[in-house]
Amino acid sequence: MSDDLTTGLRELAESAEQLPQISGADIRHLAQRRRRRRSTSAALGGTAAVAAVALALVLGLGGSGTGRQDMPATRPTRTLTRQPAPDIEVDLSSRLLVAGGRSMPVSSGLARTPTPTGRMTVISRVPVTVVSGAVVGRPHDFRYKVPWVIRLRADDGTTTAVFGMATDDTVPGVFDLTSGWIGLRTADAKWLYDRLPTGSVVDIKGHAPAVPWPTPSA
Incomplete structure:
Protein backbone atom coordinates (compact mmCIF):
# COMPACT_ATOMS: atom_id res chain seq x y z
CA MET A 1 0.00 0.00 0.00
CA SER A 2 1.33 3.41 -0.94
CA ASP A 3 2.21 6.05 1.66
CA ASP A 4 -0.36 8.49 0.21
CA LEU A 5 -3.16 5.96 0.52
CA THR A 6 -2.13 5.05 4.07
CA THR A 7 -2.08 8.69 5.12
CA GLY A 8 -5.49 9.33 3.55
CA LEU A 9 -7.10 6.42 5.36
CA ARG A 10 -5.60 7.52 8.71
CA GLU A 11 -6.96 11.07 8.30
CA LEU A 12 -10.41 9.70 7.39
CA ALA A 13 -10.51 7.49 10.52
CA GLU A 14 -9.42 10.34 12.76
CA SER A 15 -12.07 12.64 11.34
CA ALA A 16 -14.81 9.99 11.99
CA GLU A 17 -13.70 9.66 15.64
CA GLN A 18 -14.08 13.38 16.35
CA LEU A 19 -17.10 14.16 18.66
CA PRO A 20 -19.75 16.65 17.57
CA GLN A 21 -19.12 20.13 18.75
CA ILE A 22 -22.08 20.39 21.29
CA SER A 23 -21.80 22.10 24.65
CA GLY A 24 -22.77 20.49 27.95
CA ALA A 25 -25.70 22.88 28.37
CA ASP A 26 -27.06 21.87 24.97
CA GLY A 62 -76.61 0.00 27.05
CA GLY A 63 -75.75 3.67 27.44
CA SER A 64 -77.07 6.21 29.91
CA GLY A 65 -79.19 9.31 30.02
CA THR A 66 -81.84 10.13 27.46
CA GLY A 67 -80.02 8.24 24.73
CA ARG A 68 -80.33 4.93 26.55
CA GLN A 69 -82.46 2.32 24.83
CA ASP A 70 -83.42 -0.46 27.19
CA MET A 71 -84.50 -3.77 25.75
CA PRO A 72 -88.23 -4.26 26.35
CA ALA A 73 -89.11 -6.89 28.92
CA THR A 74 -90.46 -10.02 27.34
CA ARG A 75 -93.79 -11.34 28.53
CA PRO A 76 -94.64 -15.03 28.61
CA THR A 77 -97.00 -15.97 25.84
CA ARG A 78 -100.28 -17.55 26.74
CA THR A 79 -101.48 -20.51 24.86
CA LEU A 80 -105.18 -20.42 24.58
CA THR A 81 -106.85 -23.79 24.53
CA ARG A 82 -110.01 -23.61 22.46
CA GLN A 83 -112.75 -26.07 23.32
CA PRO A 84 -113.98 -28.25 20.48
CA ALA A 85 -117.27 -27.32 18.88
CA PRO A 86 -120.22 -29.20 20.41
CA ASP A 87 -122.11 -31.85 18.49
CA ILE A 88 -125.39 -30.54 19.90
CA GLU A 89 -126.50 -27.13 21.15
CA VAL A 90 -129.56 -26.74 23.34
CA ASP A 91 -131.06 -23.28 23.97
CA LEU A 92 -133.59 -23.59 26.78
CA SER A 93 -134.69 -19.97 26.38
CA SER A 94 -135.85 -20.54 22.81
CA ARG A 95 -136.81 -24.20 23.42
CA LEU A 96 -134.65 -25.47 20.59
CA LEU A 97 -132.08 -28.24 20.12
CA VAL A 98 -129.79 -27.90 17.10
CA ALA A 99 -127.87 -30.88 15.70
CA GLY A 100 -126.58 -31.59 12.20
CA GLY A 101 -128.21 -28.45 10.83
CA ARG A 102 -131.59 -29.53 12.15
CA SER A 103 -133.57 -27.56 14.78
CA MET A 104 -135.91 -29.51 17.05
CA PRO A 105 -138.32 -28.13 19.69
CA VAL A 106 -137.74 -29.21 23.29
CA SER A 107 -139.46 -29.23 26.64
CA SER A 108 -137.15 -28.73 29.63
CA GLY A 109 -137.41 -28.60 33.41
CA LEU A 110 -139.87 -26.70 35.54
CA ALA A 111 -138.77 -23.69 37.60
CA ARG A 112 -138.48 -25.90 40.68
CA THR A 113 -136.64 -28.62 38.75
CA PRO A 114 -134.56 -26.73 36.16
CA THR A 115 -132.52 -28.41 33.46
CA PRO A 116 -128.77 -28.08 34.24
CA THR A 117 -126.73 -26.00 31.81
CA GLY A 118 -123.13 -26.10 30.61
CA ARG A 119 -121.02 -28.52 28.61
CA MET A 120 -121.90 -32.18 28.92
CA THR A 121 -120.90 -35.48 27.34
CA VAL A 122 -123.01 -38.40 26.16
CA ILE A 123 -122.27 -41.25 28.58
CA SER A 124 -124.84 -43.86 27.51
CA ARG A 125 -127.78 -44.55 25.22
CA VAL A 126 -130.75 -46.86 25.69
CA PRO A 127 -133.63 -47.40 23.25
CA VAL A 128 -136.26 -47.41 26.01
CA THR A 129 -136.43 -46.99 29.78
CA VAL A 130 -139.01 -46.64 32.53
CA VAL A 131 -139.23 -43.33 34.43
CA SER A 132 -141.39 -41.86 37.15
CA GLY A 133 -144.29 -39.62 36.19
CA ALA A 134 -142.33 -36.57 37.43
CA VAL A 135 -139.93 -36.87 34.48
CA VAL A 136 -142.75 -36.27 31.99
CA GLY A 137 -144.87 -33.92 34.10
CA ARG A 138 -147.16 -36.58 35.47
CA PRO A 139 -147.91 -37.73 39.04
CA HIS A 140 -144.83 -39.11 40.80
CA ASP A 141 -146.35 -42.46 41.69
CA PHE A 142 -146.92 -43.42 38.07
CA ARG A 143 -144.39 -45.07 35.76
CA TYR A 144 -143.98 -44.47 32.06
CA LYS A 145 -141.92 -45.95 29.27
CA VAL A 146 -139.94 -43.36 27.30
CA PRO A 147 -137.93 -44.09 24.13
CA TRP A 148 -134.56 -43.06 22.68
CA VAL A 149 -132.89 -41.97 25.92
CA ILE A 150 -129.48 -40.27 25.64
CA ARG A 151 -127.87 -39.74 29.07
CA LEU A 152 -125.57 -36.75 29.63
CA ARG A 153 -123.05 -35.88 32.35
CA ALA A 154 -120.97 -32.77 33.10
CA ASP A 155 -117.44 -32.75 34.50
CA ASP A 156 -118.78 -31.93 37.97
CA GLY A 157 -121.03 -35.02 37.97
CA THR A 158 -124.29 -33.25 37.09
CA THR A 159 -126.55 -35.42 34.92
CA THR A 160 -129.57 -35.07 32.69
CA ALA A 161 -130.92 -36.80 29.58
CA VAL A 162 -132.51 -36.23 26.20
CA PHE A 163 -135.51 -38.47 25.43
CA GLY A 164 -138.68 -38.85 23.37
CA MET A 165 -141.80 -37.52 25.08
CA ALA A 166 -144.05 -40.35 23.98
CA THR A 167 -146.66 -39.28 26.56
CA ASP A 168 -147.43 -36.09 24.59
CA ASP A 169 -145.66 -35.09 21.36
CA THR A 170 -147.35 -31.68 21.37
CA VAL A 171 -145.48 -30.42 24.47
CA PRO A 172 -141.92 -29.86 23.09
CA GLY A 173 -141.47 -26.26 21.98
CA VAL A 174 -144.61 -25.14 23.81
CA PHE A 175 -144.31 -25.95 27.53
CA ASP A 176 -141.60 -26.90 30.00
CA LEU A 177 -142.75 -29.58 32.43
CA THR A 178 -140.01 -32.18 32.99
CA SER A 179 -138.04 -32.88 36.14
CA GLY A 180 -134.87 -31.57 34.41
CA TRP A 181 -134.62 -33.82 31.38
CA ILE A 182 -134.84 -32.52 27.78
CA GLY A 183 -137.89 -33.88 25.98
CA LEU A 184 -138.15 -34.14 22.19
CA ARG A 185 -140.92 -35.24 19.89
CA THR A 186 -140.62 -38.99 19.41
CA ALA A 187 -139.53 -38.78 15.74
CA ASP A 188 -136.88 -36.16 16.56
CA ALA A 189 -135.59 -38.23 19.47
CA LYS A 190 -135.21 -41.27 17.18
CA TRP A 191 -133.40 -39.20 14.52
CA LEU A 192 -130.95 -37.85 17.14
CA TYR A 193 -130.45 -41.24 18.82
CA ASP A 194 -129.37 -42.79 15.52
CA ARG A 195 -126.72 -40.09 14.92
CA LEU A 196 -125.27 -39.29 18.35
CA PRO A 197 -122.73 -41.83 19.67
CA THR A 198 -121.34 -42.07 23.19
CA GLY A 199 -118.69 -39.41 23.85
CA SER A 200 -120.45 -36.70 21.85
CA VAL A 201 -120.38 -33.16 23.28
CA VAL A 202 -123.54 -31.25 24.18
CA ASP A 203 -123.76 -27.56 25.17
CA ILE A 204 -126.84 -26.46 27.11
CA LYS A 205 -127.50 -22.77 27.75
CA GLY A 206 -130.24 -20.36 28.73
CA HIS A 207 -133.19 -21.05 31.00
CA ALA A 208 -136.78 -22.10 30.50
CA PRO A 209 -139.25 -19.24 29.97
CA ALA A 210 -141.45 -18.51 32.97
CA VAL A 211 -144.69 -19.89 31.58
CA PRO A 212 -147.22 -21.29 34.06
CA TRP A 213 -148.02 -24.93 33.49
CA PRO A 214 -150.51 -26.79 35.63
CA THR A 215 -149.43 -30.21 36.77
CA PRO A 216 -151.67 -32.61 34.88
CA SER A 217 -153.66 -35.22 36.70
CA ALA A 218 -153.36 -38.92 36.03
Missing part, protein backbone atom coordinates in the same frame (compact mmCIF):
# COMPACT_ATOMS: atom_id res chain seq x y z
CA ILE A 27 -26.80 18.21 25.90
CA ARG A 28 -28.73 18.77 29.18
CA HIS A 29 -31.40 20.73 27.32
CA LEU A 30 -31.87 17.90 24.81
CA ALA A 31 -32.16 15.33 27.64
CA GLN A 32 -34.88 17.39 29.38
CA ARG A 33 -36.85 17.66 26.13
CA ARG A 34 -36.65 13.88 25.66
CA ARG A 35 -37.94 13.30 29.24
CA ARG A 36 -40.87 15.67 28.73
CA ARG A 37 -41.83 13.91 25.47
CA ARG A 38 -41.76 10.51 27.21
CA SER A 39 -43.91 11.82 30.11
CA THR A 40 -46.45 13.36 27.71
CA SER A 41 -46.64 10.17 25.63
CA ALA A 42 -47.19 8.06 28.76
CA ALA A 43 -49.92 10.41 30.02
CA LEU A 44 -51.69 10.40 26.67
CA GLY A 45 -51.48 6.61 26.51
CA GLY A 46 -53.02 6.28 30.00
CA THR A 47 -55.83 8.69 29.14
CA ALA A 48 -56.62 6.79 25.96
CA ALA A 49 -56.73 3.52 27.88
CA VAL A 50 -59.13 4.96 30.48
CA ALA A 51 -61.34 6.38 27.74
CA ALA A 52 -61.42 3.02 25.98
CA VAL A 53 -62.48 1.23 29.19
CA ALA A 54 -65.19 3.82 29.88
CA LEU A 55 -66.54 3.49 26.35
CA ALA A 56 -66.66 -0.29 26.67
CA LEU A 57 -68.61 -0.01 29.93
CA VAL A 58 -71.09 2.42 28.41
CA LEU A 59 -71.67 0.19 25.41
CA GLY A 60 -71.92 -2.90 27.59
CA LEU A 61 -74.51 -1.31 29.88
Whole structure:
Protein backbone atom coordinates (compact mmCIF):
# COMPACT_ATOMS: atom_id res chain seq x y z
CA MET A 1 0.00 0.00 0.00
CA SER A 2 1.33 3.41 -0.94
CA ASP A 3 2.21 6.05 1.66
CA ASP A 4 -0.36 8.49 0.21
CA LEU A 5 -3.16 5.96 0.52
CA THR A 6 -2.13 5.05 4.07
CA THR A 7 -2.08 8.69 5.12
CA GLY A 8 -5.49 9.33 3.55
CA LEU A 9 -7.10 6.42 5.36
CA ARG A 10 -5.60 7.52 8.71
CA GLU A 11 -6.96 11.07 8.30
CA LEU A 12 -10.41 9.70 7.39
CA ALA A 13 -10.51 7.49 10.52
CA GLU A 14 -9.42 10.34 12.76
CA SER A 15 -12.07 12.64 11.34
CA ALA A 16 -14.81 9.99 11.99
CA GLU A 17 -13.70 9.66 15.64
CA GLN A 18 -14.08 13.38 16.35
CA LEU A 19 -17.10 14.16 18.66
CA PRO A 20 -19.75 16.65 17.57
CA GLN A 21 -19.12 20.13 18.75
CA ILE A 22 -22.08 20.39 21.29
CA SER A 23 -21.80 22.10 24.65
CA GLY A 24 -22.77 20.49 27.95
CA ALA A 25 -25.70 22.88 28.37
CA ASP A 26 -27.06 21.87 24.97
CA ILE A 27 -26.80 18.21 25.90
CA ARG A 28 -28.73 18.77 29.18
CA HIS A 29 -31.40 20.73 27.32
CA LEU A 30 -31.87 17.90 24.81
CA ALA A 31 -32.16 15.33 27.64
CA GLN A 32 -34.88 17.39 29.38
CA ARG A 33 -36.85 17.66 26.13
CA ARG A 34 -36.65 13.88 25.66
CA ARG A 35 -37.94 13.30 29.24
CA ARG A 36 -40.87 15.67 28.73
CA ARG A 37 -41.83 13.91 25.47
CA ARG A 38 -41.76 10.51 27.21
CA SER A 39 -43.91 11.82 30.11
CA THR A 40 -46.45 13.36 27.71
CA SER A 41 -46.64 10.17 25.63
CA ALA A 42 -47.19 8.06 28.76
CA ALA A 43 -49.92 10.41 30.02
CA LEU A 44 -51.69 10.40 26.67
CA GLY A 45 -51.48 6.61 26.51
CA GLY A 46 -53.02 6.28 30.00
CA THR A 47 -55.83 8.69 29.14
CA ALA A 48 -56.62 6.79 25.96
CA ALA A 49 -56.73 3.52 27.88
CA VAL A 50 -59.13 4.96 30.48
CA ALA A 51 -61.34 6.38 27.74
CA ALA A 52 -61.42 3.02 25.98
CA VAL A 53 -62.48 1.23 29.19
CA ALA A 54 -65.19 3.82 29.88
CA LEU A 55 -66.54 3.49 26.35
CA ALA A 56 -66.66 -0.29 26.67
CA LEU A 57 -68.61 -0.01 29.93
CA VAL A 58 -71.09 2.42 28.41
CA LEU A 59 -71.67 0.19 25.41
CA GLY A 60 -71.92 -2.90 27.59
CA LEU A 61 -74.51 -1.31 29.88
CA GLY A 62 -76.61 0.00 27.05
CA GLY A 63 -75.75 3.67 27.44
CA SER A 64 -77.07 6.21 29.91
CA GLY A 65 -79.19 9.31 30.02
CA THR A 66 -81.84 10.13 27.46
CA GLY A 67 -80.02 8.24 24.73
CA ARG A 68 -80.33 4.93 26.55
CA GLN A 69 -82.46 2.32 24.83
CA ASP A 70 -83.42 -0.46 27.19
CA MET A 71 -84.50 -3.77 25.75
CA PRO A 72 -88.23 -4.26 26.35
CA ALA A 73 -89.11 -6.89 28.92
CA THR A 74 -90.46 -10.02 27.34
CA ARG A 75 -93.79 -11.34 28.53
CA PRO A 76 -94.64 -15.03 28.61
CA THR A 77 -97.00 -15.97 25.84
CA ARG A 78 -100.28 -17.55 26.74
CA THR A 79 -101.48 -20.51 24.86
CA LEU A 80 -105.18 -20.42 24.58
CA THR A 81 -106.85 -23.79 24.53
CA ARG A 82 -110.01 -23.61 22.46
CA GLN A 83 -112.75 -26.07 23.32
CA PRO A 84 -113.98 -28.25 20.48
CA ALA A 85 -117.27 -27.32 18.88
CA PRO A 86 -120.22 -29.20 20.41
CA ASP A 87 -122.11 -31.85 18.49
CA ILE A 88 -125.39 -30.54 19.90
CA GLU A 89 -126.50 -27.13 21.15
CA VAL A 90 -129.56 -26.74 23.34
CA ASP A 91 -131.06 -23.28 23.97
CA LEU A 92 -133.59 -23.59 26.78
CA SER A 93 -134.69 -19.97 26.38
CA SER A 94 -135.85 -20.54 22.81
CA ARG A 95 -136.81 -24.20 23.42
CA LEU A 96 -134.65 -25.47 20.59
CA LEU A 97 -132.08 -28.24 20.12
CA VAL A 98 -129.79 -27.90 17.10
CA ALA A 99 -127.87 -30.88 15.70
CA GLY A 100 -126.58 -31.59 12.20
CA GLY A 101 -128.21 -28.45 10.83
CA ARG A 102 -131.59 -29.53 12.15
CA SER A 103 -133.57 -27.56 14.78
CA MET A 104 -135.91 -29.51 17.05
CA PRO A 105 -138.32 -28.13 19.69
CA VAL A 106 -137.74 -29.21 23.29
CA SER A 107 -139.46 -29.23 26.64
CA SER A 108 -137.15 -28.73 29.63
CA GLY A 109 -137.41 -28.60 33.41
CA LEU A 110 -139.87 -26.70 35.54
CA ALA A 111 -138.77 -23.69 37.60
CA ARG A 112 -138.48 -25.90 40.68
CA THR A 113 -136.64 -28.62 38.75
CA PRO A 114 -134.56 -26.73 36.16
CA THR A 115 -132.52 -28.41 33.46
CA PRO A 116 -128.77 -28.08 34.24
CA THR A 117 -126.73 -26.00 31.81
CA GLY A 118 -123.13 -26.10 30.61
CA ARG A 119 -121.02 -28.52 28.61
CA MET A 120 -121.90 -32.18 28.92
CA THR A 121 -120.90 -35.48 27.34
CA VAL A 122 -123.01 -38.40 26.16
CA ILE A 123 -122.27 -41.25 28.58
CA SER A 124 -124.84 -43.86 27.51
CA ARG A 125 -127.78 -44.55 25.22
CA VAL A 126 -130.75 -46.86 25.69
CA PRO A 127 -133.63 -47.40 23.25
CA VAL A 128 -136.26 -47.41 26.01
CA THR A 129 -136.43 -46.99 29.78
CA VAL A 130 -139.01 -46.64 32.53
CA VAL A 131 -139.23 -43.33 34.43
CA SER A 132 -141.39 -41.86 37.15
CA GLY A 133 -144.29 -39.62 36.19
CA ALA A 134 -142.33 -36.57 37.43
CA VAL A 135 -139.93 -36.87 34.48
CA VAL A 136 -142.75 -36.27 31.99
CA GLY A 137 -144.87 -33.92 34.10
CA ARG A 138 -147.16 -36.58 35.47
CA PRO A 139 -147.91 -37.73 39.04
CA HIS A 140 -144.83 -39.11 40.80
CA ASP A 141 -146.35 -42.46 41.69
CA PHE A 142 -146.92 -43.42 38.07
CA ARG A 143 -144.39 -45.07 35.76
CA TYR A 144 -143.98 -44.47 32.06
CA LYS A 145 -141.92 -45.95 29.27
CA VAL A 146 -139.94 -43.36 27.30
CA PRO A 147 -137.93 -44.09 24.13
CA TRP A 148 -134.56 -43.06 22.68
CA VAL A 149 -132.89 -41.97 25.92
CA ILE A 150 -129.48 -40.27 25.64
CA ARG A 151 -127.87 -39.74 29.07
CA LEU A 152 -125.57 -36.75 29.63
CA ARG A 153 -123.05 -35.88 32.35
CA ALA A 154 -120.97 -32.77 33.10
CA ASP A 155 -117.44 -32.75 34.50
CA ASP A 156 -118.78 -31.93 37.97
CA GLY A 157 -121.03 -35.02 37.97
CA THR A 158 -124.29 -33.25 37.09
CA THR A 159 -126.55 -35.42 34.92
CA THR A 160 -129.57 -35.07 32.69
CA ALA A 161 -130.92 -36.80 29.58
CA VAL A 162 -132.51 -36.23 26.20
CA PHE A 163 -135.51 -38.47 25.43
CA GLY A 164 -138.68 -38.85 23.37
CA MET A 165 -141.80 -37.52 25.08
CA ALA A 166 -144.05 -40.35 23.98
CA THR A 167 -146.66 -39.28 26.56
CA ASP A 168 -147.43 -36.09 24.59
CA ASP A 169 -145.66 -35.09 21.36
CA THR A 170 -147.35 -31.68 21.37
CA VAL A 171 -145.48 -30.42 24.47
CA PRO A 172 -141.92 -29.86 23.09
CA GLY A 173 -141.47 -26.26 21.98
CA VAL A 174 -144.61 -25.14 23.81
CA PHE A 175 -144.31 -25.95 27.53
CA ASP A 176 -141.60 -26.90 30.00
CA LEU A 177 -142.75 -29.58 32.43
CA THR A 178 -140.01 -32.18 32.99
CA SER A 179 -138.04 -32.88 36.14
CA GLY A 180 -134.87 -31.57 34.41
CA TRP A 181 -134.62 -33.82 31.38
CA ILE A 182 -134.84 -32.52 27.78
CA GLY A 183 -137.89 -33.88 25.98
CA LEU A 184 -138.15 -34.14 22.19
CA ARG A 185 -140.92 -35.24 19.89
CA THR A 186 -140.62 -38.99 19.41
CA ALA A 187 -139.53 -38.78 15.74
CA ASP A 188 -136.88 -36.16 16.56
CA ALA A 189 -135.59 -38.23 19.47
CA LYS A 190 -135.21 -41.27 17.18
CA TRP A 191 -133.40 -39.20 14.52
CA LEU A 192 -130.95 -37.85 17.14
CA TYR A 193 -130.45 -41.24 18.82
CA ASP A 194 -129.37 -42.79 15.52
CA ARG A 195 -126.72 -40.09 14.92
CA LEU A 196 -125.27 -39.29 18.35
CA PRO A 197 -122.73 -41.83 19.67
CA THR A 198 -121.34 -42.07 23.19
CA GLY A 199 -118.69 -39.41 23.85
CA SER A 200 -120.45 -36.70 21.85
CA VAL A 201 -120.38 -33.16 23.28
CA VAL A 202 -123.54 -31.25 24.18
CA ASP A 203 -123.76 -27.56 25.17
CA ILE A 204 -126.84 -26.46 27.11
CA LYS A 205 -127.50 -22.77 27.75
CA GLY A 206 -130.24 -20.36 28.73
CA HIS A 207 -133.19 -21.05 31.00
CA ALA A 208 -136.78 -22.10 30.50
CA PRO A 209 -139.25 -19.24 29.97
CA ALA A 210 -141.45 -18.51 32.97
CA VAL A 211 -144.69 -19.89 31.58
CA PRO A 212 -147.22 -21.29 34.06
CA TRP A 213 -148.02 -24.93 33.49
CA PRO A 214 -150.51 -26.79 35.63
CA THR A 215 -149.43 -30.21 36.77
CA PRO A 216 -151.67 -32.61 34.88
CA SER A 217 -153.66 -35.22 36.70
CA ALA A 218 -153.36 -38.92 36.03
